[in-house]
Amino acid sequence: MMNQEFTQEQMEQLEAFLLSHMEKDGCMPLDVAQGYLTAVVSGPHMIMPNEWLPGILGDVDFSSGFAGFDQTAMNQFPASVHH
Template sequence: MTSSDDLFQSLSSEELDELEDFLLLDTHDDKSMTLDMLDGFLAALAVGPSLITPSEWLPMVLDVEGEAPPSFSSPEQGARMTGLIVRYMNSVVSVFDADPESYSPLFDQCVFGDPEEEELAVKAWALGFILGMELRWDDWLPVFDALNAEGDAEAHLLTPIFLLSGTDENMPELNDEEREEWRELIPESVSRLYRYWLPSRSQQ
């Protein structure tokens, strides 16, 4: 197997744990993404209107504001963690390329110790998705004005993401039932966003 092939190998559960532990290190000064946030971030990059190179988005993983270059304790750690993150990205992309409707966010694949932990994971995923959008915000703007074949606004696909992110202070706080209802819409929303932006990505 070549090194190129290695970059398209899905992460094992042990490697996901290794990546999560790295992202939670104190040396990142709470600037790095959590694993759930990274999962949402990569989903936005995978389904969005623009192809974005790793050199642009990788720095944001360890500093969500993208102000500092990635910091590693050694070249070996840098190569290892960068490899895991790129493989994670490639595995997300491969899901959409193979079967968009099969997409499942990380929080739907995990077992949580309590409802609060679960709520934080969903919120982190949604925040990560919005961060991914912000890398090419102007390119995303057309979806807010577009209508689908039934004449409905395509922007409604983003409603679950923005509501669950808690970024809009003007929105009332969701109760548990509402939060669960919006959460269940995430996979369909993301897969439909993939199909919406597919023609744009195909032209690049």
């Protein structure tokens, strides 16, 4: 797996996305999501994304795609908690 740096632009895009869906869909704000993922990756057992991602994204419906959101950024986000 290639370790790619999560850019500041991607971080800002993710923060805007989470904030725009916070009230309606129950997304976590970025700082809370970072703390949540820190706990996920610090635990003694691997937790699969399908278990922790709904906790961050709440009830966001992605059936019609990511609505302009950079899916690569979301895939790189867990690695960003290490930086």
